[in-house]
Amino acid sequence: MENREESVTKKRYRVFLSYASADKEIAHRIVEELRKRGIRVWFATYELQPGDSIAKAIEYAITASDYLVVLLSPSSVNSVWVQKELGAALSRELTSRDITLLPVVIADCEIPPLLASYQLLDLRTDFDQGVTRLVEQIGLVPEIDFSVLDWRAFENLIADLLTKLGFKIIEQEWAIADLGVDIKAEYSRPDPFGVEATETWLVEVKFYRQSRADLRSIRQLVDYMSRLPARSKGLLVTNGQLTSAARNWLASAEAQSRIEIRVIDGTELKRLLLQHKELVDKYFAKKTEGQDE
Missing domain, CATH: 3.40.1350.10 (Trna Endonuclease; Chain: A, domain 1)
Known part of the structure; x- marks a missing residue:
């Protein structure tokens, strides 16, 4: 029988969504909107199966993605998991894989210093408009050829x-x-x-x-x-x-x-x-x- 972790690596997820567990509800909404627009998203609720190694599955999914979308909130900026995922994304290894990092603000919080130079997408006041801008950003990157x-x-x-x-x-x-x-x-x-x-x-x-x-x-x-x-x-x-x-x-x-x-x-x-x-x-x-x- 095929190993669950191996099946994850065989798929090419365009977007990996990094979020804190406290933000799962809004993360789920974002995933649904992206998938309605034909964008493939790696999301733990959908992809992880019983018995999967979460750490390895997440590591594989990040490196197999084109974009890393990080949801920023008071919970996420203090989340060990999100910090680990963000740290990996900014490493030289993942930079060499040409993965685009897209930070998305979903609640008032202190922006991590590592993201200070990034353009932030804001979903706090208008969710629909913010998701539309996120989709535009994802679609804009392939144009930069x-x-x-x-x-x-x-x-x-x-x-x-x-x-x-x-x-x-x-x-x-x-x-x-x-x-x-x-x-x-x-x-x-x-x-x-x-x-x-x-x-x-x-x-x-x-x-x-x-x-x-x-x-x-x-x-x-x-x-x-x-x-x-x-x-x-x-x-x-x-x-x-x-x-x-x-x-x-x-x-x-x-x-x-x-x-x-x-x-x-x-x-x-x-x-x-x-x-x-x-x-x-x-x-x-x-x-x-x-x-x-």
């Missing part, structure tokens, strides 16, 4: 995104000591004393046809950073995923050289783009329509 872009369009997308995030683009294809940098940008914000401080950012944009970004991009940016004043910062944006070797090398280089380099890989880039639907429409919607004609 980097393969429809070429390297120039991808670089322009990143320049537009940086502008949306508050950066001032100084120059694209900026040269330093005969070495080219894709984007030179500035970001201004008040220091702890209220005085406006401006940071210089060197941005390397790497577009890959394959899914993995190699070590060369990191080495190149570190070389650039070593030639600039200490206040300068580095940013590597890629549509791929960094290899473990690249991440380890970067951590070592930052510790030894005291430089600061921020990496935005394909998974995080999609998260940022979800907050700017106008950019998704500009760079992906028309491309998709054109291919369908």
Whole structure:
């Protein structure tokens, strides 16, 4: 007879719903609405059978999903299970699986620091409208198909995104000591004393046809950073995923050289783009329509 845990792994659940047991009623409502719209959801009430290992079944279901929807409430932010599931979702292993995290607020609560940079979907005042927005977010992610872009369009997308995030683009294809940098940008914000401080950012944009970004991009940016004043910062944006070797090398280089380099890989880039639907429409919607004609 087939093991129940094995049967779970053979299914591809588009959405894994993480919630506290105290929120089961509203979680059930959300699942019903998503399934009415044809979205597959892993939900313990439906999927777990007597004798299943809950811990292993949940672990398998998360890694076999495209989206992790986390319901946020006073009960869930203090739930050991939800914290464990959330911690796993933000690990490098699951990031490399390109799982999109969608936090949903269902009751007033303190937002976990790990989710501070995420766009929150709110179901507190209008449940139906909130679910509709959740469905839109789930449907929007597949539109973000980097393969429809070429390297120039991808670089322009990143320049537009940086502008949306508050950066001032100084120059694209900026040269330093005969070495080219894709984007030179500035970001201004008040220091702890209220005085406006401006940071210089060197941005390397790497577009890959394959899914993995190699070590060369990191080495190149570190070389650039070593030639600039200490206040300068580095940013590597890629549509791929960094290899473990690249991440380890970067951590070592930052510790030894005291430089600061921020990496935005394909998974995080999609998260940022979800907050700017106008950019998704500009760079992906028309491309998709054109291919369908």
